Amino acid sequence: MTTLREVVAYEEELLAGSAPLRRVHAEAVARGRAGVRALHEADGVADPQLESRLERLYAEVLDDYAAGAAGLLSSEDTDRWRAFVERLPANGPMTLLREHGVPGAARLFDSMDLAREGPESKGGLDTALSAAAKRCVCGYATTRVVPRQLCNACARAVGAAWVAEERSLLQRAPGLGAEVSEVLDEVTSDLAAARSKGTDDSFSTEEAALFRARRALARAHRRHRKDSSILDLTRWEELAALARRASLPAMRAEARRGRRRLGTAQLAQLALYGNRDVDARRTR
Structure with missing residues (x-):
């Protein structure tokens, strides 16, 4: 079974080789982390609806990143990434990657998750x-x-x-x-x-x-x-x-x-x- 760390390591190789992709990724990270912090400030950590709101935010940021990365990724790189992701355990975060992700999404997800409070x-x-x-x-x-x-x-x-x-x-x-x-x-x-x-x-x-x-x-x-x-x-x-x-x-x-x-x-x-x-x- 593939680990999330292996997916992120592969993504880091792709990002290292493409300055335009790094720029798109950095913009998505900044927007995602700002959104996570804004939700925490508005709703509070204990809000029972916070998880569902965060999940919607993650999906939206991942979709925007995928749109921005279109044309910067080869079909071979994307296919290999999807093969990695399909072998990840089935749960909420991994479902988000499967449904909304392209190469760079795991690292983006990780960066947004680091902005969480708890x-x-x-x-x-x-x-x-x-x-x-x-x-x-x-x-x-x-x-x-x-x-x-x-x-x-x-x-x-x-x-x-x-x-x-x-x-x-x-x-x-x-x-x-x-x-x-x-x-x-x-x-x-x-x-x-x-x-x-x-x-x-x-x-x-x-x-x-x-x-x-x-x-x-x-x-x-x-x-x-x-x-x-x-x-x-x-x-x-x-x-x-x-x-x-x-x-x-x-x-x-x-x-x-x-x-x-x-x-x-x-x-x-x-x-x-x-x-x-x-x-x-x-x-x-």
Whole structure:
């Protein structure tokens, strides 16, 4: 069975090879994310009709993107993409891709989904997973059986819980917490600057910024070793282990690199394309 990550990886190859397609895709992402946020602000996260309104919005944005991408995609690329999508599990999000999608739609869907708000920002992992259950395609949200790879919805729920646990720990180590905040503030600005350029080398610029942030976090931990040694990282490490199974490559990579290094959970969120804190600075 094909995974959504495989579809997105194929789409990224196509987008990398076509500047016009990238422009159409970026415009669709901007419109979709703005629409998602507007619905959240208007209806509130708890509105029972929010899911159906979001589904209609997703379908409309995907249709507009498909119209804009017409003529920029070869029939061979589109056929191969459809073959991938047909092998995805049958559920709501995948049905949207089948009915409204063309190459680039999975990445577009993912970007819109990242703009969603949910109980994961205020509650624990169980609350977050319950909220993600309708969008879950790996089974973890409903069964709590850990799969080989967490789907995007479950990965984001895990990531939010991981960040919440990390922030709670850093409050108990104020010296370390202050230094971690400085590192994260700097890398947020660096990532925003790189993504604002939108050039072909922006990825390598982002990687360099993340590398510097990892080294800065490591130095901060060495300076505050006494403070961090008294913290109980058991829950943080459990969530980090789950994050290492994320289908989101950036989150998975940071989780694997930052073992027992507080700040890693928040860095993993900043590394995700579409992060709100980074995007907010892109407009400045």
